[in-house]
Amino acid sequence: MLVTHLEASWDLCETDVILFGTALAVCRIIGAKVSTAGRATGQSSAIPAWRRRIEERIAKARALIGRLICFRSGNNRPRIVRTVRMAFAGTKVSLSQPDITQKLTERIDDLKQRIAAWGKRIRRHTERSTPFNQNHLFQSDQKRL
Template sequence: MLGTYLEASRDLCETDSILFGAALAVCRIIDAKLSTAGSATGQSSAIPAWRIRIEERITKARALIGRLICFRSGNTRPRIVRTVRMAFAGTNVVYVPAGYNAKTDGAHNLKQRIAAWGKRIRRYTERSTRFNQNSLFQSNQKRLYKSLERPIVSGTGPAPNQADTVAFWRSPWSEPINHNEGPWTEVVASQYVGITPMDPVIITPDDVAEAFRRAPNWKSPRLDGLHRYWLKGFMVCHAVLARQFQEALNQKSLPSLFTTGITHLVPKDQGATDPSKYRPITCLPTTYKTLTSILSARIARHLDSNQVMSRALNKWLIVASK
């Protein structure tokens, strides 16, 4: 069925919609859990359930300690008295407004419980951190070392002013700038006039399949929610995507859907309010990233075959040192 629909597809946008519909149909058939639109899958940064439960206990215990202190000071309002009686019903705790013993009124025990719960949170957090670091060391050592050198910055602080942010990021994209790279670029360009030009790119289904094979399955998609996992499994789409990628290259145009996305600002520093202290990140569709991956691999092979990269770098270092 998917092959029939793909053969009738007119452009990349329609192909993307067909593939998403096929992925959604499979999920419904096997009764798989679906994420909400726009939410990223994979490792979640949400607070784990066990920590939420312990923090709720700590909050309730602190509220009860406050009621006990009020009751101890002589506050006998019905709400306070009712809370104290309900908290210690069935226990040997004696609660009277006067003559309190700090170790028998319940508050002391609650404080000890809070301290124990706090130690449990720290112990569980340290264990979880060690487990995640060990797993990351097995899969991606470079990412682990970066995380150790650069602390994670949380974006829960005050947000920058919206008008200032729009004005800051509109400036570099709206105002034309004439860049002057310096004389060294002309020197390097003159040295490589005889470099063999790159042949026209011809995209084949094998190129598409190889691009999917190298890519991770569950990287964050765009709002369409189409992951590479489905593009790997729907092998019938490889030939269609190769044909439509080639048509886009020949026409030198791409659908606006592939180059438009929601930009998220990630803070570089904790509690930053200056728009320049944020890093913009835009997640584009998976099919578009597949096309750029194919072109990048083709360019890298061309540069490697001509040994352009190493010679250009050495030449640049010589010119820069002068």
């Protein structure tokens, strides 16, 4: 089946698509994991790279807040403890200090403020770009608006 499709392909792009589809199908059949992140596609993502980075930072900070709250409530699982140690890496905070709950609360509040600032940056850009895009669309094609 592959031979007939390759013989019928008339340009390099089509051959590439056929070979990629075949490789993907084989990987699915044998159960191998495939990462398509590095594959160049014809269209770029609609979300800018800076926004994706900020959203990833927000997700990581929220996960860290969740683990810090778990530790503060008494969860002493090794994974939670390791994450809390990493959160306080570079500071002179020990988990055996008597005021560790206060330090945890301060760190959680700091992370929440950072999340709010990052979210505000995204929101500011969205609020500015929406009218800008609508004005541009109005000038170019009023029917589509």
